[in-house]
Amino acid sequence: MSVAGAYLEELAGRLGAGLQGAWPPDRVLALGERGVLRGGIFEPLPGEIEREALEAAESRVSLAELGLSERLFFTSTGAVNVLAAVGKAGADGLREVDVSLHFSRRGAVFFWAKGLWADRLDRRSGQRSSGRESERRGGSEPAPAHVDALVHVEALTVAIARGDAGCVKLSGRAQVEGGAPCGIDYVALRVVRAEGARVFQAHAATPLLCIALERSCR
DSSP states (O other), rough: OOHHHHHHHHHTTTOTTTOOOOEEEEEEEEHHHHHOOOOEEEEEEEEEEEHHHHSEEEEEOOTGTOOOOOOEEEEEETTTTEEEEEEOOOOOOOOEEEEEEESTTTTTTTEESSSEEEEEEOOOOOOOOOOHHHHHHHHHSSSEEEEEEEEEEEEEEEESSSSEEEEEEEEEEOOOOOOOGGGGGGGGGGEEEEEEEEEEEESSOOOEEEEEEEEEGG
């Protein structure tokens, strides 16, 4: 399975509300953006915005409604080992931190995001089915689609194993909460070395979205 396929499959098994992962994970998309859904991956058409989206209001969605919290952290079960070495805190409250992510399976995913908030198009006609579900029913042919809802993040770190083994080493000064790895601001850490894995780090990214098929393809 490709790196993209492994990432999308992992998120599909963990997310509700018809959400799926954007690819690449650090891609920034806009509500109403048009494109095609090919193999579970939304490929946007630059500059294309769905006409109805220009007329629809944008509304803020409760993360609780989507089954999400303001921080989302997970690793592929049994396939990612996170080891953190935390030094003493300085006068500014920051600590020297070294983090190692060890992968033991192809396509294993490490995902960390904080500061999530969601927006969607408020349509009088009601909700549409997600593109992922529609594509399963309608076959594998690319179908015109658009972005119906977005979950934005303040900061994002994703690492995905390319092979059966891999390691990502991060180092830097960061705020640590209780010494736990999930309290580390991974985006603030510098990637020292990545072996056998692909790493994404970004601010103000959009890693999660809900895709709706165009009416002509329903």
